[in-house]
Amino acid sequence: MYRFGGTEGYYKNLVPLLRNEIGLIPRGLAPRIINFKDFFIPTNIIDLKSLHQIFILALLAISPLLSFSQGTWEVHDVPTSQHLRSVFFTDSMYGWAVGDTGTIIHTSDGGENWLVQDAGTDNNIVNVFFLNRQVGWASSWNFNGFYGTLILKTTDGGDTWTGTPYQEENIFMNDILFFDSLTGWMAGSPHALVKTIDGGQSWNQAAIDTNALAFFPVLKVFFYDESHGYACGGMFDIAGVIWSTSDGGEMWYPIKNEDAPADEVHGLHIFDPVTVLGAGGDPELGYGIGMIRTHDAGVNWEYEELNLPGAAYDLDFRNDTEAWAPLGASQKLLYSMDAGSSWTRIPSPEELFIFDMVFPDSMHGYAVGYHGAFIRYIPLGVGLDELEDSNIHMRIYPNPAKDQIMLEFDLGDGSGGKWNNGEVLVSDCFGRPLISHSLHQLSGGKNMLNLDVSSLAAGLYFCRLKIEGREKTLLETHKLILR
Numbered sequence: 001m002y003r004f005g006g007t008e009g010y011y012k013n014l015v016p017l018l019r020n021e022i023g024l025i026p027r028g029l030a031p032r033i034i035n036f037k038d039f040f041i042p043t044n045i046i047d048l049k050s051l052h053q054i055f056i057l058a059l060l061a062i063s064p065l066l067s068f069s070q071g072t073w074e075v076h077d078v079p080t081s082q083h084l085r086s087v088f089f090t091d092s093m094y095g096w097a098v099g100d101t102g103t104i105i106h107t108s109d110g111g112e113n114w115l116v117q118d119a120g121t122d123n124n125i126v127n128v129f130f131l132n133r134q135v136g137w138a139s140s141w142n143f144n145g146f147y148g149t150l151i152l153k154t155t156d157g158g159d160t161w162t163g164t165p166y167q168e169e170n171i172f173m174n175d176i177l178f179f180d181s182l183t184g185w186m187a188g189s190p191h192a193l194v195k196t197i198d199g200g201q202s203w204n205q206a207a208i209d210t211n212a213l214a215f216f217p218v219l220k221v222f223f224y225d226e227s228h229g230y231a232c233g234g235m236f237d238i239a240g241v242i243w244s245t246s247d248g249g250e251m252w253y254p255i256k257n258e259d260a261p262a263d264e265v266h267g268l269h270i271f272d273p274v275t276v277l278g279a280g281g282d283p284e285l286g287y288g289i290g291m292i293r294t295h296d297a298g299v300n301w302e303y304e305e306l307n308l309p310g311a312a313y314d315l316d317f318r319n320d321t322e323a324w325a326p327l328g329a330s331q332k333l334l335y336s337m338d339a340g341s342s343w344t345r346i347p348s349p350e351e352l353f354i355f356d357m358v359f360p361d362s363m364h365g366y367a368v369g370y371h372g373a374f375i376r377y378i379p380l381g382v383g384l385d386e387l388e389d390s391n392i393h394m395r396i397y398p399n400p401a402k403d404q405i406m407l408e409f410d411l412g413d414g415s416g417g418k419w420n421n422g423e424v425l426v427s428d429c430f431g432r433p434l435i436s437h438s439l440h441q442l443s444g445g446k447n448m449l450n451l452d453v454s455s456l457a458a459g460l461y462f463c464r465l466k467i468e469g470r471e472k473t474l475l476e477t478h479k480l481i482l483r
Helices: 008-021 048-065
Strands: 072-075 084-089 095-099 103-107 115-118 125-130 136-142 148-154 162-165 172-178 184-189 192-196 218-223 229-235 239-245 251-254 265-272 275-280 288-294 302-309 323-326 332-336 344-347 354-361 364-369 373-378 395-402 404-410 419-427 433-440 446-452 459-469 473-482
Touching: 084 354, 084 364, 084 373, 095 125, 095 364, 103 125, 125 172, 136 172, 148 172, 184 218, 184 229, 192 218, 218 265, 229 265, 229 275, 239 265, 239 275, 239 288, 323 354, 323 364, 354 373, 404 459, 419 446, 433 446
Parallel strands: 084 125, 172 218, 395 473
Antiparallel strands: 072 373, 084 095, 095 103, 103 115, 125 136, 136 148, 148 162, 172 184, 184 192, 218 229, 229 239, 239 251, 265 275, 275 288, 288 302, 323 332, 332 344, 354 364, 364 373, 395 404, 404 446, 419 433, 419 459, 459 473
């Protein structure tokens, strides 16, 4: 690996000196939250049977806190094999993805079908943002004629794009954000945090409160409202930086040296003006994925290194509690069901390299990555034709169970012949189907089914009953504990 024109060995020796020179705590000694996974119970203190019982009791205790809503991701084809670097959806249907060699693709049906748009450039496009279905911007890195950023803009949904060189050379914009047609922000490298109030005709660098980290590269910029904003970035193996503002960007304050992690912060989620969660980590996989938090509007930051190697390249929340982060070349996705208090890592679909994602609402999510990778989020138990509320009163007993369960459900009086067939599906916590049982010749009133679950290990599962009829489809899902 080569960074800044030096060999890997030289650079690796230089990094501790640079961190020490600017007052950063050496990597490995930075403050971190101790994860409960760091501890273990020796088997000579507690036998495995007792431990197993404790585990089941713990599942029962926390099961009310668990959500059915953690879903899965599915792969969809797009008309390009270029690396896709940014995706943006204005709503559940209209979206754009951009990438290498001037690639822009557009969907108007939630990712089912895509059209290629003409960007007017062959340079890599690294970021895209749309104000609505018609007006949008993209950032292209130009290396022909001048070195710098070509700002692309459309006012017709991408049918035509117009490029304007950024006013200063050797600045490469990583992110674009607009409040309205006139007011917007861009973040860039080697350092830029700039604002426009005339629709992008001119840009002005924001004032930064000076410390050793003030003018590091800025990767992304976010605003909670017109007053409170945060930006994130940094430099690999030297420092991750977060900037905060409470006056609409008139003055930005960088993270204190002693709070800074060792690697870039790639994504932020703003819960409220004073509470923020950030994600990053080590792209070389030598250290854990990093999570950083503030509860006082950026005055202090607390860094946690997960016991999972790698880096999170984005951070997006599906709802108030469910969060996702793509892990890039690790070919993994990271998710949390408790607003970032704990995290689970799963393989990305088909082991794709995913780097950027977006949730335009709680039911729809989209993500992109290398080699034309595009994946779409599917909420657990919800499909396009499964929007009816269930009224079948499913019961599972016993629950907790072992080996066998009985399912009881009620299709109502006089409904004979109304229902065609159905399915019982048992899935694990990741939404992976483990047992499927088809139902035929359903009758009205109460129905009962014996289901063999002896092939499953002890743990927490989800049992979904799907009944298909001539007029609608009924769904009901319950937690299932196996001992």
